[in-house]
Amino acid sequence: MVDTSTAKQLVQAIIDNLEQPVPGRRPVHTIGVGVKGEFVASDVACTYCIAEHFNGKPVRVSVRFSNGLGGVNQHDGWSDVRGMATRFHISGERGSDLIATTLGEFFVRNVDDFFEFSKIAKREKYERRPWWRKVWDLLQLKIPPRNPYPDETKNVDEGALRYANRHRFAQLGIFQVGLIGAPESYARASYHAVHTFWVTAPDGVRRPVRFSWQPVAGVRNTDPKAVPRDRYLFDELRDRLQRWPARFMLMMTIGEEGDALDDPTKPWPGTRIRVVMGTLTLLKVSEDQEADGERISFNPNRLAPGIEVSNDPILEARLGAYEVSREMRGGCPFKWR
Amino acid sequence: MINLADLQGNILRGYTKKPHVRYLILEVVDRSAARLWLAASVSGRNGVPQITSGDWGENKPDTCFNIGLTYEGLCALGTPSASLKMFPNEFVEGMTARALKLGDVGASAPEKWPAPFNEPKRIHLIATIYAEKFEQLNEVQKRALPDEKAFRLLGTREGYNFPGDFVHFGYRDNITQPRFEGVHDPERYPDRQPRAPLGTVLLGHPTNLEGLMWRVPHPVALGHNGTFNAFRVLKQHVADFERYLDRAASYLLEHPQGYELLPRGEEEKIGKGPSRRAALREIVAANLCGRWRDGTPLALSADAPDPNVDLTDFDYVGVGDARCPHGAHIRRCNPRGGQIVQRIANNSRRLVRRGVPYGPPYNPDGPLYDPAKPYDGDEPERGLLGNFIGASLGAQFEAMSCDWLNLGLQDPRITGSNDPISGTNDPGTSWFDLPLKSGDTIRLHGLPEFVSTRGGAYTFLPSLKAIEYLGSPM
Amino acid sequence: MPSDEGVLDRLVDWVHTTDVFKCVASWTLVPYWARRTPVKPLPGGPHPSFQHGDNVQCMMNLIMPLKVKSPIGRAEAALAIAKNKDAIYAGLNNVGTVHFARFVIVGDNICMFSVYDGDFTNYIRDFIATIGEVFNEVVKLVEGGKKVIPCEKNVEAFIQWVHEHDLYQVPDTATDFLRDQEDLKGDRAVSPVDDDLTLLPRKLVLQLRANANISLGSGYRAYPGFSVAQVRKHLKLGW
Structure with missing residues (x-):
C-alpha cells in the first residue's frame, strides 16, 4: 500500500524548493483551470x-489544465511544462484518471533519483549572462542561455543541467524542458501520460501502452522572442470554448517486448503500433473553479477496471504523493475505484 | 561432379553412426606451430588427427575430425590482409556483433555467455571430433592437442545423439537436409523440394538466387569449396516447455472451439491414451513445431501422428498449407514452396543443419519435473549444439533468423510474432495461432523463451586445399 | 553583474542570429572545433534493432552523386529509370516488402528513397536477384559505381556500397544522437558521467560536417508497425 513516509518526503522535497509555500494550494501545477467536457471512444x-470509458458511450469528463511552476505567481508566457489532468466519470460516481503533461519523458527513473535531483536542482539565482561570457559560449559553438524573463530572479535550470550532465537517463527530459516554450492555448499542445499502463482487451489479452492527447487544433507555441505575457491562457480558453468546443484525440501506443515498461525516462519509438482511442470534446470552462479547478484531486493510479499500473516506480510513488498533497491542501477525497 | 575429397566431410555428411561429438574451442598460441599442425592435419602426419574429407573411399574412418576457423583465427594464422578483406562482413564482425539480427538479446545476449564464449576474440579455431565410442573422443583430443605449442584449449562442448534422432523437446530431429545438384546422396529421404545448387553450401558455385555469386576469398585455394558455419550452443528449457504445454492444454480444454482441434472421442488417436489433456498437449507440441514428436509432418497428417506418411516429401500448398500453422518452427525455418511474401526467396535461404543434443535427457516422470511445482531453476543445463552451414551466413542463416524466425515477415498472418520454439519470446507479448479445420484459428499467448543462446561463433570451413594453403610455411 | 541591458549585451544577442556571424563561424570556428574534437561519420540506415516495429517500414535514403554533372548526366539517369518501369514493378511485387520507392534527382545526385520491411541486406539482395540489371544501369552512372557492378557478381560489395550511401538517420529523440556518437567511440559509461549537455549544438554541427546529408529521424508513420503484406491482406488486395 501507500508508503506514507516516502510520500510525505516527496511532497516535502517539492515544497522545500518553492519560492514560498502556498498553503491550501497544490505545491506545483498551482495555477490551473477546470474544464468540462465529454469523451467518446473510437470504434476500435x-x-x-x-x-x-472505452465502450463507445459518451463519458462526462473533468479536465484541469495547469502551468507546471509551483507558486501563486502566474507566468503563462514563460517556457514551462503544462499539465492536463483528466477524469473520466464512469458509472457509480467513480472515476478513471489520466494525468499528462507536455513533457514527453520524465527526468528521473525512481524515488531515489528524485531525491537526488531535488538536492541538486535547487532554485538558484538566474541572471542575464554577461556579454563577454556569451561571446565565449559562441566561440565554443554553444548557444548562450536565454535571458531571464522580467521578474525572473531564480530558477532550477542550472541545477537541472548539472543533474543531466551526471545522468544520461535524465538528459532527454531535461533537454526537452529547455525547449518546451509556452503554448498559445491549453488546447494547442500535446500532452503525454509518460508512464506505461497495462490495458486488458475483451479476449483477456493484456498490452503495455502509453497514452497521449493530441490537439485537433494543432500544436502551436508563442513566439519565444516576444516579451512573455503573464496571463492569457485562462481567458483564451474561455473565449475559445464560447465560440467552439476544443477537441483532443486520445492516442494509445502499444509497447513491444524490449520497450521500457517501467522507466518513464525512456521514450518509445515512433515505430510502435498506435491506436486512436477516442475524442475528447471540451465544452466549457467550469463556473465553479473552486470545486473543479482547486479541490478536485487526481491520481494517476486511479484507474477504471481494465487499466492497470505498470511497475514504474515513479507511477507508484505518485500514488502516495498525490494523496499526501491532497490531504495537505484539503482536496476533495474521491471514491477510490 | 564435385570432388568430395576436397571438402570437409561434415558439410555433406551427417556422421550418423558416430553419436559422440566433442567441440574443442582453441586459441592459436604460436603461428608457425599452428600452421604446421594444419599442414599435418590434411594427411594425418605426426600424430595429428586427419581431417575427414567428404570422400571416404573404401574405408570408413573410425572417428571423424573437422575444423572451422573464425576471422580472428584466420588473422592469427597470418592470412594475408588482401585475402582477409574478401571475407563477408558478417563473418568478419563475428556472431556476437550480429546479436540483434540473431535475436541474441536478454538472457541470450553475448554478454551473458559463459566461458569460453565470453571472450569471442580469443576463439580462433573450433575442432570437432565425432566418434562411435566415448573413449575415442579423449584419444583423438590427446592426439590433436599433445601440448600447448600450437593451440591453447579454451573450452570444450560435448554432445551425444540420442537413439532415434530425438532431441530434448522430445521431437525427432535430423530429418530434412537439402539435397544438392551434382552430389549423389543415397541416404536421403525422397523430398519434393528442388535440389539445391551447390552454391547453397559451397563457395565458388552458382547459388539459388539466379545469376548471383558470393564472393570467393582469394587465392582460389583458400576460398573455393569453403563454406561458413554458424555454431550455436542453444540451451533448451525443457521443463518450461512441458509446463507451457500443460497450460496451453488447460486453456484449450476450456476453449469453446477446442473440440474443433480435437473432436471428442478422438483422444486416443493422438497416442497418449484416453486423456484429453494429454492429447491436447501433444497437439500443441505438434503445432508449435510443424511436426508431431515422432516426426510426422502436420502438412501431411494434421489430425494425428502417422508412422506411414513420408517425413519429408511434402509442401505447404493446398492441404499442407492449411493444416500446418504458418508460424510453426519448421515452416518458419524453411517455407519450402509455400506462399511467402518474398517470393524470390523461396528455397534461397536453405541450410545444412548438424545438431547434437547436450546435457542429460529429460524425464517428465522423474524427480526433475513436477507440474504441480513451479520451475525452481534447478533444471540442469541441456540443449543443442547446432551447426548451420551455408555458403553465405548473411543470405541464409541471418536472413532466416532476422526476417523469418524473429519477425515473421514471410507471412502477414504471423508478422509481429517470433518462432514459437526458438524465438526470442516474452510471455507478455508472444502469441501463436493454431489453425482449425474451419479456417479459424485459436490464438495461444504467453509463450516464454524456450531456447536461449549460450555461446557460438561464425566459422569458415575451409576445403582440404585451403587447409593445406593455410598450413604452408609463410 | 549587469542587470540593465547594455549596448554590448544587445549586440551579442543580436549578432549570433545574423547570417554574417553564421558564415564566419562556419569558416573559422567549425573547422577549429572539428580539429580539436574530431567526430567520425555515423553509419547510415535504420538503427539495428530486434524489435518488430523497428523492422517494418524501414527507411532507405540513398544519395548517389552522378558522374556527369550536367543536364545530360541527369537525363541519362532519368532514362535509366524510365525505361525499366516494368522491371521495377516486377521487382516490387516479387520481393514483396517495399511500401514505397521513389527516384528523385536533386542537384547532380540520383536519389532513391524507399520504405521497406525487414533486414536491409535481405532487401537489397532480393532486389539484386530480381532487378540487378536496373541497379547496374543506374549505378554505372554514379561516382564510384563501376567497381561494384555487375551487382550480381559483386553482391557483398554492392550491398556494402549501397549501405555506405544510405543516409545516417538522426534518432527521433534529440539526445539519442549523443548516444550514437558515444557508441561509435565505444563509450558505454553509465551514470554518473561527466557530460556537458550544452555542447549538444556543437556536437550536432560537427556531426553534420562529418555526415553532410542526413535523414532527420526515421520518418513519421501514419500506421506504424505493419508490413506491406499485412496492409495488403487487411485491405483484401492479396499478398
Whole structure:
C-alpha cells in the first residue's frame, strides 16, 4: 500500500524548493483551470481495452489544465511544462484518471533519483549572462542561455543541467524542458501520460501502452522572442470554448517486448503500433473553479477496471504523493475505484 | 561432379553412426606451430588427427575430425590482409556483433555467455571430433592437442545423439537436409523440394538466387569449396516447455472451439491414451513445431501422428498449407514452396543443419519435473549444439533468423510474432495461432523463451586445399 | 553583474542570429572545433534493432552523386529509370516488402528513397536477384559505381556500397544522437558521467560536417508497425 513516509518526503522535497509555500494550494501545477467536457471512444477502443470509458458511450469528463511552476505567481508566457489532468466519470460516481503533461519523458527513473535531483536542482539565482561570457559560449559553438524573463530572479535550470550532465537517463527530459516554450492555448499542445499502463482487451489479452492527447487544433507555441505575457491562457480558453468546443484525440501506443515498461525516462519509438482511442470534446470552462479547478484531486493510479499500473516506480510513488498533497491542501477525497 | 575429397566431410555428411561429438574451442598460441599442425592435419602426419574429407573411399574412418576457423583465427594464422578483406562482413564482425539480427538479446545476449564464449576474440579455431565410442573422443583430443605449442584449449562442448534422432523437446530431429545438384546422396529421404545448387553450401558455385555469386576469398585455394558455419550452443528449457504445454492444454480444454482441434472421442488417436489433456498437449507440441514428436509432418497428417506418411516429401500448398500453422518452427525455418511474401526467396535461404543434443535427457516422470511445482531453476543445463552451414551466413542463416524466425515477415498472418520454439519470446507479448479445420484459428499467448543462446561463433570451413594453403610455411 | 541591458549585451544577442556571424563561424570556428574534437561519420540506415516495429517500414535514403554533372548526366539517369518501369514493378511485387520507392534527382545526385520491411541486406539482395540489371544501369552512372557492378557478381560489395550511401538517420529523440556518437567511440559509461549537455549544438554541427546529408529521424508513420503484406491482406488486395 501507500508508503506514507516516502510520500510525505516527496511532497516535502517539492515544497522545500518553492519560492514560498502556498498553503491550501497544490505545491506545483498551482495555477490551473477546470474544464468540462465529454469523451467518446473510437470504434476500435473497446477491442483493446474493457475499461468503461472505452465502450463507445459518451463519458462526462473533468479536465484541469495547469502551468507546471509551483507558486501563486502566474507566468503563462514563460517556457514551462503544462499539465492536463483528466477524469473520466464512469458509472457509480467513480472515476478513471489520466494525468499528462507536455513533457514527453520524465527526468528521473525512481524515488531515489528524485531525491537526488531535488538536492541538486535547487532554485538558484538566474541572471542575464554577461556579454563577454556569451561571446565565449559562441566561440565554443554553444548557444548562450536565454535571458531571464522580467521578474525572473531564480530558477532550477542550472541545477537541472548539472543533474543531466551526471545522468544520461535524465538528459532527454531535461533537454526537452529547455525547449518546451509556452503554448498559445491549453488546447494547442500535446500532452503525454509518460508512464506505461497495462490495458486488458475483451479476449483477456493484456498490452503495455502509453497514452497521449493530441490537439485537433494543432500544436502551436508563442513566439519565444516576444516579451512573455503573464496571463492569457485562462481567458483564451474561455473565449475559445464560447465560440467552439476544443477537441483532443486520445492516442494509445502499444509497447513491444524490449520497450521500457517501467522507466518513464525512456521514450518509445515512433515505430510502435498506435491506436486512436477516442475524442475528447471540451465544452466549457467550469463556473465553479473552486470545486473543479482547486479541490478536485487526481491520481494517476486511479484507474477504471481494465487499466492497470505498470511497475514504474515513479507511477507508484505518485500514488502516495498525490494523496499526501491532497490531504495537505484539503482536496476533495474521491471514491477510490 | 564435385570432388568430395576436397571438402570437409561434415558439410555433406551427417556422421550418423558416430553419436559422440566433442567441440574443442582453441586459441592459436604460436603461428608457425599452428600452421604446421594444419599442414599435418590434411594427411594425418605426426600424430595429428586427419581431417575427414567428404570422400571416404573404401574405408570408413573410425572417428571423424573437422575444423572451422573464425576471422580472428584466420588473422592469427597470418592470412594475408588482401585475402582477409574478401571475407563477408558478417563473418568478419563475428556472431556476437550480429546479436540483434540473431535475436541474441536478454538472457541470450553475448554478454551473458559463459566461458569460453565470453571472450569471442580469443576463439580462433573450433575442432570437432565425432566418434562411435566415448573413449575415442579423449584419444583423438590427446592426439590433436599433445601440448600447448600450437593451440591453447579454451573450452570444450560435448554432445551425444540420442537413439532415434530425438532431441530434448522430445521431437525427432535430423530429418530434412537439402539435397544438392551434382552430389549423389543415397541416404536421403525422397523430398519434393528442388535440389539445391551447390552454391547453397559451397563457395565458388552458382547459388539459388539466379545469376548471383558470393564472393570467393582469394587465392582460389583458400576460398573455393569453403563454406561458413554458424555454431550455436542453444540451451533448451525443457521443463518450461512441458509446463507451457500443460497450460496451453488447460486453456484449450476450456476453449469453446477446442473440440474443433480435437473432436471428442478422438483422444486416443493422438497416442497418449484416453486423456484429453494429454492429447491436447501433444497437439500443441505438434503445432508449435510443424511436426508431431515422432516426426510426422502436420502438412501431411494434421489430425494425428502417422508412422506411414513420408517425413519429408511434402509442401505447404493446398492441404499442407492449411493444416500446418504458418508460424510453426519448421515452416518458419524453411517455407519450402509455400506462399511467402518474398517470393524470390523461396528455397534461397536453405541450410545444412548438424545438431547434437547436450546435457542429460529429460524425464517428465522423474524427480526433475513436477507440474504441480513451479520451475525452481534447478533444471540442469541441456540443449543443442547446432551447426548451420551455408555458403553465405548473411543470405541464409541471418536472413532466416532476422526476417523469418524473429519477425515473421514471410507471412502477414504471423508478422509481429517470433518462432514459437526458438524465438526470442516474452510471455507478455508472444502469441501463436493454431489453425482449425474451419479456417479459424485459436490464438495461444504467453509463450516464454524456450531456447536461449549460450555461446557460438561464425566459422569458415575451409576445403582440404585451403587447409593445406593455410598450413604452408609463410 | 549587469542587470540593465547594455549596448554590448544587445549586440551579442543580436549578432549570433545574423547570417554574417553564421558564415564566419562556419569558416573559422567549425573547422577549429572539428580539429580539436574530431567526430567520425555515423553509419547510415535504420538503427539495428530486434524489435518488430523497428523492422517494418524501414527507411532507405540513398544519395548517389552522378558522374556527369550536367543536364545530360541527369537525363541519362532519368532514362535509366524510365525505361525499366516494368522491371521495377516486377521487382516490387516479387520481393514483396517495399511500401514505397521513389527516384528523385536533386542537384547532380540520383536519389532513391524507399520504405521497406525487414533486414536491409535481405532487401537489397532480393532486389539484386530480381532487378540487378536496373541497379547496374543506374549505378554505372554514379561516382564510384563501376567497381561494384555487375551487382550480381559483386553482391557483398554492392550491398556494402549501397549501405555506405544510405543516409545516417538522426534518432527521433534529440539526445539519442549523443548516444550514437558515444557508441561509435565505444563509450558505454553509465551514470554518473561527466557530460556537458550544452555542447549538444556543437556536437550536432560537427556531426553534420562529418555526415553532410542526413535523414532527420526515421520518418513519421501514419500506421506504424505493419508490413506491406499485412496492409495488403487487411485491405483484401492479396499478398
